[in-house]
């Protein structure tokens with residue numbers, strides 16, 4: 420009897436302990452990762468640690484983002500549509516004239532950020548990486564400690580250039596220092612994540628919130644040479660073979676139906692001839708049609724991209740080991756996603772040097788070996804981005820599924836048992852705020868300093884984490900002319916930079932996940948119904964131009 424009582428008490432203690440203390444919270448955001456790049460989403464990139472997180476947690480078939488770096492970040496940190504947060508299209512030092520507050524270009528005062536919410540709940544708040552929402556910066560919007568981009572408006576920085584990064588508050592001496600040539604930002608971000616966790620633990624009274632906003636694998640494509648070299652054999656096989664292999668793995672994972680077929684290679688958006696590498700409006704070329712020197716140059720670009728993802732993954736492995744060793748893994752809520760789909764900028768061969776100058780270099784010999792090292796600046800182009808988003812349509816910038824779909828992995832063993840089945844209802848990055856609020860017991864106020872907050876547009880995903888019923892909801896998107904609205908199996912899309920006249924297209928995602936068969940002409944009533952919903956939303960949040 421006594422042993423039974425002890426057993427019961429220990430069970431109660433073990434079960435109740437996590438609930439008695441709010442969980443630590445770790446949000447990991449990666450930059451420009453494609454939908455199927457991760458191993459656990461069908462990719463050939465080695466991501467054993469992220470895969471482990473997925474195996475021990477809850478995996479979503481899809482989580483929507485806002486098609487671009489800064490609008491997604493605004494949405495994630497506020498629980499609002501990016502327009503409601505003030506970053507409707509892009510970060511700006513001055514608001515777009517006559518466009519309304521949706522295009523202010525930085526976070527408005529009429530919202531609360533996640534670190535502000537959690538600091539008020541008694542958390543210590545830490546950020547590492549890329550902010551990309553201008554001024555006010557991270558220290559003015561709720562973070563107590565920061566290591567990352569010095570320029571809060573920057574969309575990218577050289578990974579080998581330590582001068583581009585800063586530790587804040589400025590009164591703190593940087594804890595980590597690197598010899599010349601040893602600073603590689605992705606690894607340094609991981610180092611600082613571990614360092615911040617070490618410091619956070621010294622205050623045992625406070626749970627912690629860490630926002631690890633990696634800039635990888637966004638261009639410039641840069642990684643240690645040995646890591647790139649290891650991936651060359653894989654990417655010499657080309658995007659056609661690898662796309663087909665990804666789709667087969669996605670079928671085995673149950674991510675796409677067994678009946679799914681590989682769509683044709685995606686079209687290169689219409690642009691200036693030199694910027695689009697001579698392919699504006701055309702399909703990405705067949706890999707085997709390209710000359711050997713071009714294929715070698717391209718293989719190195721993708722090998723570098725994959726290496727960047729691998730270095731993110733290695734850091735996650737170190738963080739998981741660290742959380743386990745400190746006894747924190749069970750009661751730490753981890754969310755992992757990407758800020759937009761794979762990036763096509765701007766043609767199949769990618770670009771080198773400043774974006775949109777129309778300059779692309781065909782590297783060979785020593786110049787090829789130096790690609791990805793200090794001083795180089797390359798993107799991987801639309802052919803590889805098409806692989807990254809397999810089997811979804813189009814790319815970052817667009818409201819087609821390839822632009823706005825990301826993986827989402829949630830991990831909190833103390834509260835959410837691992838689930839082998841995919842969560843099918845789509846999440847959205849604006850759901851992070853209410854999900855974390857519910858998980859931590861944090862209550863969002865109605866107003867702050869006399870400023871009334873906008874009501875949240877995201878909803879808590881906690882019922883989905885627990886396998887409960889979930890009401891269908893509409894998911895609208897708008898980014899620089901591109902538009903979309905999804906409701907259940909139906910989705911309308913308004914394109915841009917395309918060869919055909921732009922108008923609403925209608926897709927049945929349950930039968931046509933790659934958005935190949937436009938049903939707008941045969942189902943005008945459904946198209947009009949969704950278009951009306953998009954218009955009402957666009958009016959409400961102030962989408963311009965209309």
Ligand SMILES: [Ca+2]
Nearest residue numbers: 450451488758
């Ligand atoms: Ca991005």
